[in-house]
Amino acid sequence: MISEWVVSILLLFGGAFILIGSMGLIKLPDFFMRLHGPTKATTLGMASILIAAMVFFANSKTGLSVKEILITIFLLITAPISGYMLIKSAIHHKLKAKEGTKGLDNIEDD
Amino acid sequence: MRLQARYRWLPTPFRSLFLFLIWLLLNNSVSPGHLVLATFFAIFIPLLSFSLRDPQPLILKPGLALKQLLIVLYDIVVANLQVALLIIGPAKKLRPAFVKVPIDLTHDMPITILASCVSLTPGTVSAEVYPIPESLSEGEEPSQRYLLIHVLDLKDEEALIKLIKQRYEAPLKEIFQC
Amino acid sequence: MLEIVLLIVFSMIGISLLLNLWRLIIGPSVPDRVLALDTMYINVIALIILYSISMGTGLYFEAALLIAMLGFISTVAVCKYLLRGDIIE
Numbered sequence: 001m002i003s004e005w006v007v008s009i010l011l012l013f014g015g016a017f018i019l020i021g022s023m024g025l026i027k028l029p030d031f032f033m034r035l036h037g038p039t040k041a042t043t044l045g046m047a048s049i050l051i052a053a054m055v056f057f058a059n060s061k062t063g064l065s066v067k068e069i070l071i072t073i074f075l076l077i078t079a080p081i082s083g084y085m086l087i088k089s090a091i092h093h094k095l096k097a098k099e100g101t102k103g104l105d106n107i108e109d110d
Numbered sequence: 111m112r113l114q115a116r117y118r119w120l121p122t123p124f125r126s127l128f129l130f131l132i133w134l135l136l137n138n139s140v141s142p143g144h145l146v147l148a149t150f151f152a153i154f155i156p157l158l159s160f161s162l163r164d165p166q167p168l169i170l171k172p173g174l175a176l177k178q179l180l181i182v183l184y185d186i187v188v189a190n191l192q193v194a195l196l197i198i199g200p201a202k203k204l205r206p207a208f209v210k211v212p213i214d215l216t217h218d219m220p221i222t223i224l225a226s227c228v229s230l231t232p233g234t235v236s237a238e239v240y241p242i243p244e245s246l247s248e249g250e251e252p253s254q255r256y257l258l259i260h261v262l263d264l265k266d267e268e269a270l271i272k273l274i275k276q277r278y279e280a281p282l283k284e285i286f287q288c
Numbered sequence: 289m290l291e292i293v294l295l296i297v298f299s300m301i302g303i304s305l306l307l308n309l310w311r312l313i314i315g316p317s318v319p320d321r322v323l324a325l326d327t328m329y330i331n332v333i334a335l336i337i338l339y340s341i342s343m344g345t346g347l348y349f350e351a352a353l354l355i356a357m358l359g360f361i362s363t364v365a366v367c368k369y370l371l372r373g374d375i376i377e
Contacts, residue, residue: 008293011338015297017194018334022304024197025311025327031320033206034311035235036262037197038327043230044190046334049297053337057346067349070135071333071356076186078360080229080236082326085367087237087260090319092371102207102264107238 003059010052017045030098031090039083047072119153121160124169126152166219167286178281185231185277193233196263207264210240210256211271213279220282225257227278233262234270294342301338305331322366329359 024037050068058064091107120126133148134140169175196204215221225236238258261270305328312324333352340348 004290007341008290011293011297011341014334015300017190018331019300019304020194020197022307022327022331025324026307027197028201028204030206031317031323032235032260033204033262034320035260035323036193036233038323038330039229039235040190040193041197042327042330044186046330049334049337053341056341060344065138065346065349066135067138067346067353068337070132071349071353074353074356074360075330075333076230077226078356080226082360082363082367083229083235084225084237085364085371086319086323086326087235089322089367089370090317091237093317093319095317095319097208098206102205104208107208107258 003055007052007056010048010055014045014047014049014052017041017048021045030101031095032087032097032101035083035087035090039079043075043079046075119157122156122166122168124172126156129155167217169285170287171285174281175285178285181277181281182227182231189231189233193262196233204263205265207261207267208237209259209261209264209267209270211259211274213239213255213257215255215279215282217286220286221255221257224278224282228257228259228274231278234259234274291342294338298335298338301331301334305335318370319367322363322370325366326359326363329355329363333359 018041021037021041024041025034028034028037050072054065054068097104130148130152133151134144137144213221213224215224221239225239228234228236236257236259240256240258259274264270308324308328308331312321312328315321333355336348336352336355340346340352
């Protein structure tokens with residue numbers, strides 16, 4: 001009974017974070033700011049959904065399964081790397097940052 | 111910084127441990143057969159692949175590394191809550207900025223770990239390491255290196271640089287002794 | 289109770305997939321579209337995990353792991369293409 005509550009709360013938390021990440025993708029004004037939503041909020045949302053799945057299966061007939069930890073570790077390791085590749089290609093394509101962004105002269109040409 | 115491991119037959123002890131755990135996790139069991147197979151892979155895969163890679167610094171303080179991992183995990187949760195609040199709030203109030211953070215780390219792998227930590231934690235995404243190695247001419251020593259980061263909502267540049275240097279860079283220097 | 293929660297979370301992820309699709313269509317630049325595609329990959333993993341919870345079997349985790357790997361590799365490959373104009377130089 002308690003585990004059902006824990007699973008429900010973790011699932012709602014994760015779903016809300018994934019939704020917020022995608023809202024950030026739509027709402028924010030320039031590419032560099034849009035990158036913050038998916039790299040952070042969505043990763044945490046995924047982690048909490050996977051933990052919810054782990055708690056759920058630990059209390060069901062299937063028994064404890066720890067493969068979810070693998071997916072969580074994989075996402076945590078790869079999210080910053082794909083973010084880095086994306087921001088590098090955005091700088092290479094000279095995308096316009098939002099007006100009023102400070103420190104634009106810190107970007108060097110490559 | 112130490113590049114050479116203590117035993118020749120175990121060139122990368124922590125990667126071996128990681129491989130061992132990953133094999134058990136993939137099979138989701140601790141039966142004796144899988145334990146033997148995991149030990150076999152953990153010893154022989156690093157031996158075969160070691161000569162293909164550049165030598166990389168070893169973790170010299172495993173206890174501190176574990177503590178730092180927990181700190182970063184805690185920071186990921188807190189930072190994500192902050193970023194979620196920033197995204198829900200009005201977009202006009204945000205003050206995005208590019209900031210250059212000077213880094214003292216010299217080897218590529220600690221720099222990569224630092225950049226990943228910065229990307230996952232407080233409202234920042236790391237973008238580039240300056241100077242770019244390709245742009246250096248032959249034999250020229252790389253000067254002071256910088257990490258270019260993009261901040262979603264910049265309040266105080268000095269405080270942010272100090273936070274990154276103290277909270278993430280200093281432990282990394284301690285762990286790899288460089 | 290879990291059925292209702294699952295329904296709510298399913299619809300949340302469905303809405304976020306639609307939002308990502310909107311960003312994929314309107315762009316405006318190529319990195320934006322790649323970012324939208326990457327986020328869609330991650331949301332699809334969440335969808336598969338939810339489906340396996342609602343079905344009550346653990347058979348779908350390999351699929352989720354494979355999609356996670358494919359998503360990462362394809363994002364990196366497309367970014368490399370954007371950076372260099374070539375995947376293997």
